[in-house]
Amino acid sequence: MSEEIKTTALGRFGAAFAKFLAYFVMVLFSLMTLYPIFWLIMNSFKPTREFQVSQLGFPHVPTLKNYGGPYGAWKLGDFDKLIPNSVIYTLGATFGIIILSVLAGFAFAKIPRKATKLIYASFVIGLLLSVQSLLIPLFLEVNIMGIYNTRLAVLLVYIGAGLPMGIYLSTEYIRGIPTSLVESARIDGAKYFRIFRSIILPMTIPVATTLAILNITGIWNEFALINILVSKTELKSLPLGMYRFSGSLSSDWGKQFAALTIGTLPMLVFYFIFRKQITQGVAAGAVKG
Amino acid sequence: MARKKRIGREEGRAYWMMVLPALIVYMLVLAFPIVLSIVLSVSNYNGGKMFGGESWQITGFSKYAKLVGDPLFWNSLKNNLYIVLISVFGQLPLGFIFAYIIYRKTVKWPNFWQGVLYVPNIISVIVVAVLWSTIFSPKGPLGEAINSVRFDAFHVKIAALFSGQSGFSITDDLVRKILDIAGPKASAIFTDPPAELKDFLASYSPDQLQQLITDMTNMFVSKWSPTFLGIPDVAMLPILFVTLWMWTGLYMIIFLANMQKIDVQIIESARIDGANEGQVMRYIVLPALSGTLVNTAILCIAGSLSSFSLVWAMTGGGPNHVTEILAIYMFNNAFLGRPDFPLANAIALVMVTVSFILIGLTKAVENKFGGKGE
DSSP states (O other): OOGGGTTSHHHHHHHHHHHHHHHHHHHHHHHHHHHHHHHHHHHTTSOHHHHHHOSSSOOSSOOOTTTSSTTSHHHHTTHHHHHHHHHHHHHHHHHHHHHHHHHHHHHHHHSOOTHHHHHHHHHHHHTTOOGGGGHHHHHHHHHHTTOTTSHHHHHHHHHHHHHHHHHHHHHHHHHTSOHHHHHHHHHTTOOHHHHIIIIIHHHTHHHHHHHHHHHHHHHHTOOHHHHHHOOOGGGOOHHHHHHHTTTTTTTOHHHHHHHHHHHHHHHHHHHHHHHHHHHHHHHHHHOOO | OHHHHHHHHHHHHHHHHHHHHHHHHHIIIIIHHHHHHHHHHTBOOOSSOSSSSSOOOBOOTHHHHHHHTOHHHHHHHHHHHHHHHHIIIIIHHHHHHHHHHHHTTOSSOHHHHHHHHHHHHHSOHHHHHHHHHHHTSTTSHHHHHHHHHHHHHHHHHHHHHTTTOSSOOOOHHHHHHHHHHHTHHHHHHOSSHHHHHHHHHHTSOGGGHHHHHHHHHHHHSOOOOOOGGGOTTTTHHHHHHHHHHHHHHHHHHHHHHHHTTSOHHHHHHHHHTTOOHHHHIIIIIHHHTHHHHHHHHHHHHHHHHHOOHHHHHHTTTOSTTTTOOHHHHHHHHHHSSSOOHHHHHHHHHHHHHHHHHHHHHHHHHHHHHOOOOO
């Protein structure tokens, strides 16, 4: 598009130099991003004794010992419990966020009520609030309610934390759907729940997808909140399980790397498949006025 | 009339049935904890059953006074502000540059770069923290990389003394040259360097020259052991670096998505009229993104002030509290040793308040300087 301008020798040189610089920056930062992850995965196939003498080289004889066996990371880290838990929390909370948000979003956008202004504003303020700063009061509250160390507590907190964004995005989205659709259905005598189910819900698939993308990655990796909500191994999620490998097991590098690799791979695969949707979802989630 | 009333009632019932589930959960998770922390921060509640257990009462603002007088609080706040600064003035500009390079098609394969630079965002912060604290530890690859460079350089120097020789003879001149190269390291190893080095050389036969050179290099080269996270003065630096590493890709994605909304024709016609890249950026792209910049700054500030996991898993706030941030300071007061829940709640409120103040400041800056491009 800028071919016309590159007529002078200086202009051509400048453009070539800019191009070189741009590639240099991109390659440098891409290497800085990928190499540590590659290094982590590579070293998970090295026995700890080999790692202690050579941290940079390829494994002489790649081994799966760090992963499997009675003393492997899989067993030590209880990954057979962590992974199902993470799946339950992630899918459960994501589903809850989407349903509650779309329902409330429809009411805010299409059912005229005086209360909407205040309630909706209170959700939008929540966008600026990070639930993480409320770790301690949340911990106390969960204890008062008697749901410490339950899946319910985790799901409740995750859903609550995701609601401001969920409600904001779905309300704005449903506002964009022509009100005449709702009005004509009302004139035909349809109830609001029916309108929601048969007209609105199918139309909110794009915003539901965005919410799913935003929350799946966020909840799968969440650590600070669940850290104060559960302490039983049977209820722990992947990040909690992996955190153990930074403490008591941190000098057995081989196993530590194996554990981190196990915890990272599912999301890497997810990202690899849904990269386009993830990037679009993230961009949509950040657009707020 | 009756029909209208019935419809109105159905409308109200539907409205509340749709809004209440979300509202109740939201109240439980955000509104109630805030109220709880306001009450507890001015009380003497010390754990135990809140209702029906030991009695506790409102005792006033003494915890806030304690907070202000605690150097650890100010240190945590300072560290949080470092994280805010690296986020706003590091992540955002860098993310903007990446986005701009990709947007202006200066490089090929836009999806590839975008995809790669976003990867840190989809990895658990725990993995990132453990990974990088290993890299910055003495057992990490940095030490090995630097030391192998040093080893090679030293090896060349020692080998130069024997250049062209297949064997060696022990002379005073040789011993002196070796000691010159070894420097202070020699006197750290030997009590009487020249004599002992001679003995050492004598223990090798002349045909073992290569072995001798390697062994001497190993002995005399000074090894570097990276212990960034253990040294109080610099322990924050790796944390700031990893913060930058982790989140820059997120802002790149956000900026890029907003740049792609700009009408391409505006830029093309500006270029045809003779505007250079710098002018395009200054007069077209930046103004169009001013709103996005403010929003991302707000996102950054809110996230930075409440961040917990990265530092928790990298250093746990150590060594000796130097890398402590507000969330960890709060966590420690609530769970370490004798729990001080009122103080912890006071800290929670300070975190919320500070982030609202900073967000307010950002908005004020926008109102003052912002060319509202949207």
